[in-house]
Amino acid sequence: RRTRYPGLVSDPGHERAAAQFTGFGSIISIELDDATSADAFVASLALWLPATSLGGVESTIERRRRHAAEPLTVPEGLVRLSVGIENVEDLWADLAQGLDSLD
Known part of the structure; x- marks a missing residue:
């Protein structure tokens, strides 16, 4: 549905990130249709490790809004990705096969 990255001018957090950061980093978020799609997508990946703490050298992924205490403003299908040092083509x-598996 949508890509979220503070380096994109269209991102809701772009203005704040541009004012506070010297670069935009390697954390990207995508919004899928719903929680079911997000869970299926995360489960279908082979290289991206599910993790709550992002920012290591390995690529990690987390579906947000899994807990009742999370704000309703967080879309149920939101998935955060932290890009690590693996081969970018891999x-x-x-990611492509994960998205294709949702069809």
């Missing part, structure tokens, strides 16, 4: 291929 990561793209893994």
Whole structure:
């Protein structure tokens, strides 16, 4: 549905990030249709490790809004990705097959 990245001018957090950061980093979020799609997508990936804490050298992924205490403003289908040091083509291929598996 939508890509979220503070480096994109269209991102709701762009203005704040541009004012506070010297760069935009390697954390990207995508919004899928719903929680079921987000869970299925995360489960279908081979290289991206499910993790709550992002920012290591390995690529990690987390579906947000899994807990009742999270704000309702967080979309149920929101998935955060932290890009690590793996081969970028392998990561793209893994994401592509994950998205294709949702069809």
